[in-house]
Amino acid sequence: xxxxxxxxxxxxxxxxxxxxxxxxxxxxxxxxxxxxxxxxxxxxxxxxxxxxxxxxxxxxxxxxxxxxxxxxxxxxxxxxxxxxxxxxxxxxxxxxxxxxxxxxxxxxxxxxxxxxxxxxxxxxxxxxxxxxxxxxxxxxxxxxxxxxxxxxxxxxxxxxxxxxxxxxxxxxxxxxxxxxxxxxxxxxxxxxxxxxxxxxxxxxxxxxxxxxxxxxxxxxxxxxxxxxxxxxxxxxxxxxxxxxxxxxxxxxxxxxxxxxxxxxxxxxxxxxxxx
Amino acid sequence: xxxxxxxxxxxxxxxxxxxxxxxxxxxxxxxxxxxxxxxxxxxxxxxxxxxxxxxxxxxxxxxxxxxxxxxxxxxxxxxxxxxxxxxxxxxxxxxxxxxxxxxxxxxxxxxxxxxxxxxxxxxxxxxxxxxxxxxxxxxxxxxxxxxxxxxxxxxxxxxxxxxxxxxxxxxxxxxxxxxxxxxxxxxxxxxxxxxxxxxxxxxxxxxxxxxxxxxxxxxxxxxxxxxxxxxxxxxxxxxxxxxxxxxxxxxxxxxxxxxxxxxxxxxxxxxxxxx
DNA sequence: CGCGAAATTGAACTCCGTCAACATCGGTGG
DNA sequence: CCACCGATGTTGACGGAGTTCAATTTCGCG
Numbered sequence: 097x098x099x100x101x102x103x104x105x106x107x108x109x110x111x112x113x114x115x116x117x118x119x120x121x122x123x124x125x126x127x128x129x130x131x132x133x134x135x136x137x138x139x140x141x142x143x144x145x146x147x148x149x150x151x152x153x154x155x156x157x158x159x160x161x162x163x164x165x166x167x168x169x170x171x172x173x174x175x176x177x178x179x180x181x182x183x184x185x186x187x188x189x190x191x192x193x194x195x196x197x198x199x200x201x202x203x204x205x206x207x208x209x210x211x212x213x214x215x216x217x218x219x220x221x222x223x224x225x226x227x228x229x230x231x232x233x234x235x236x237x238x239x240x241x242x243x244x245x246x247x248x249x250x251x252x253x254x255x256x257x258x259x260x261x262x263x264x265x266x267x268x269x270x271x272x273x274x275x276x277x278x279x280x281x282x283x284x285x286x287x288x289x290x291x292x293x294x295x296x297x298x299x300x301x302x303x304x305x306x307x308x309x310x311x312x313x314x315x316x317x318x319x320x321x322x323x324x325x326x327x328x329x330x331x332x333x334x335x336x337x338x339x340x341x342x343x344x345x346x347x348x349x350x351x352x353x354x355x356x357x358x359x360x361x362x363x364x365x366x367x368x369x370x371x
Numbered sequence: 372x373x374x375x376x377x378x379x380x381x382x383x384x385x386x387x388x389x390x391x392x393x394x395x396x397x398x399x400x401x402x403x404x405x406x407x408x409x410x411x412x413x414x415x416x417x418x419x420x421x422x423x424x425x426x427x428x429x430x431x432x433x434x435x436x437x438x439x440x441x442x443x444x445x446x447x448x449x450x451x452x453x454x455x456x457x458x459x460x461x462x463x464x465x466x467x468x469x470x471x472x473x474x475x476x477x478x479x480x481x482x483x484x485x486x487x488x489x490x491x492x493x494x495x496x497x498x499x500x501x502x503x504x505x506x507x508x509x510x511x512x513x514x515x516x517x518x519x520x521x522x523x524x525x526x527x528x529x530x531x532x533x534x535x536x537x538x539x540x541x542x543x544x545x546x547x548x549x550x551x552x553x554x555x556x557x558x559x560x561x562x563x564x565x566x567x568x569x570x571x572x573x574x575x576x577x578x579x580x581x582x583x584x585x586x587x588x589x590x591x592x593x594x595x596x597x598x599x600x601x602x603x604x605x606x607x608x609x610x611x612x613x614x615x616x617x618x619x620x621x622x623x624x625x626x627x628x629x630x631x632x633x634x635x636x637x638x639x640x641x642x643x644x645x646x
Numbered sequence: 647c648g649c650g651a652a653a654t655t656g657a658a659c660t661c662c663g664t665c666a667a668c669a670t671c672g673g674t675g676g
Numbered sequence: 677c678c679a680c681c682g683a684t685g686t687t688g689a690c691g692g693a694g695t696t697c698a699a700t701t702t703c704g705c706g
Contacts, residue, residue, distance in 0.1 A: 227502030230509050254447070343470040531662070
């Protein structure tokens with residue numbers, strides 16, 4: 097699982113967790129950034145629960161998630177937890193945290209995961225020597241900001257029910273984009289506690305909402321599979337507009353208008369980075 | 372107010388609104404990014420309420436805030452508003468929105484403001500030709516993400532009172548960093564409605580919290596001046612750690628440990644970008 | 647089979663939103 | 677200089693969305 101070829105290998109091997117329905121593809125990972133990292137990063141396989149970044153400590157590396165998922169979160173003084181985002185294949189962990197003397201957040205693998213880790217000084221060097229990488233990462237950050245903002249909107253102003261529906265829809269689209277979800281279902285390795293901590297809700301209330309949605313025939317959870325029975329309705333309940341997950345290609349930024357349909361984000365950019 | 376020298380001029384001229392107490396300084400703005408933008412951007416003076424970015428429309432320019440303040444927000448289907456962040460001098464507006472066919476948010480000037488606007492294609496070109504600019508903007512985005520994340524934590528898991536205190540503290544530090552606040556007071560051109568929409572609270576409840584804080588001798592609002600009477604206590608109530616507003620210098624990222632104290636962020640980087 | 651984690655449900659409670667009225671303030675026109 | 681007016685600030689009463697606490701069940705896994 098170590099070595100410089102792990103990135104490419106990952107694109108051909110089925111992820112052990114977050115098992116895909118369709119042929120296991122990791123589209124976003126095959127890009128300039130990933131290729132460059134590939135040359136200098138050390139790829140490891142980590143068990144679930146491995147702490148990639150520890151709040152309060154210096155974070156000196158950045159990791160690209162190749163397979164599996166991770167959570168970025170903060171524990172408050174009263175013990176409550178706020179999960180900030182869910183990292184999927186193609187996302188970076190540690191970019192945020194490494195800018196501070198003390199990492200403001202923790203990042204922990206949710207599943208068995210393989211990650212490519214690069215020392216911070218080396219990343220800085222890469223940015224210096226590969227201008228296009230820096231620009232790509234910059235533009236990617238805009239998408240990451242969008243996802244966070246959308247979460248803030250949901251937590252700040254959406255009622256709990258809408259919030260849950262929105263979250264489930266976002267996860268569907270994000271997982272679809274990395275080939276880990278089919279048309280209307282995906283594997284959800286999240287406990288209800290995690291979902292509650294993501295959405296700023298209590299566990300019992302989240303559970304009730306989930307039951308309501310199930311009773312109304314919108315979604316079901318079987319094992320860890322989430323099945324959306326009424327996509328249209330769930331999307332309506334969620335007030336979900338998937339546009340914010342579909343950035344224009346960087347090439348399109350050069351023109352006044354986009355070339356192709358924005359629905360297909362050219363599959364060229366990486367996903368997002370966190371931590 | 373137009374022309375290529377406006378940026379430098381701004382550093383010597385007192386901002387008409389957001390009046391500074393100490394000598395009017397705009398430290399963060401004097402950097403590589405600002406200098407480069409200076410060459411190609413058009414600097415304008417905008418009245419309060421001018422919409423820099425309109426939700427749902429294509430955003431084809433990015434603007435650097437030189438003087439004044441702006442708000443980035445979303446209006447929900449039921450008419451509610453969530454303010455995502457407050458843009459201060461040194462912040463960019465539109466970086467996020469311009470990545471999408473339809474801008475996901477609106478940005479509106481809060482005060483009289485002067486902004487340097489650059490067409491998106493030109494910015495893309497600059498990133499291409501000036502690698503260090505891209506890297507700087509990339510690292511800046513990490514700070515922007517941190518601020519958003521911190522807001523999400525507050526809205527998701529902090530009780531209203533703590534949330535308000537935290538917000539007031541954050542504003543204090545941010546304004547101090549651009550020379551617009553003194554030791555424990557600043558001018559706050561925000562209505563209570565805006566603060567409520569920032570923190571996901573209702574106006575009456577926010578008002579009550581403000582009254583409580585005032586009755587307890589923690590803060591006062593006179594005219595539009597916010598005066599913190601008990602900084603220690605407010606900070607404690609807020610569970611406020613200002614570290615997340617003080618990134619390491621990019622130079623420090625090259626080493627395992629920082630060179631100077633992180634409390635002084637080398638004053639070299641730009642602030643944040645939004646929209 | 648048995649154990650700990652996670653899911654589920656109920657009941658009581660409370661933080662915070664909604665609604666509505668009123669006060670205050672800055673500006674504007676007479 | 678005063679009357680007026682819309683926007684903002686302030687307060688009270690009430691209700692409800694969501695939390696807390698606690699118990700029970702189910703599930704995953706050894």
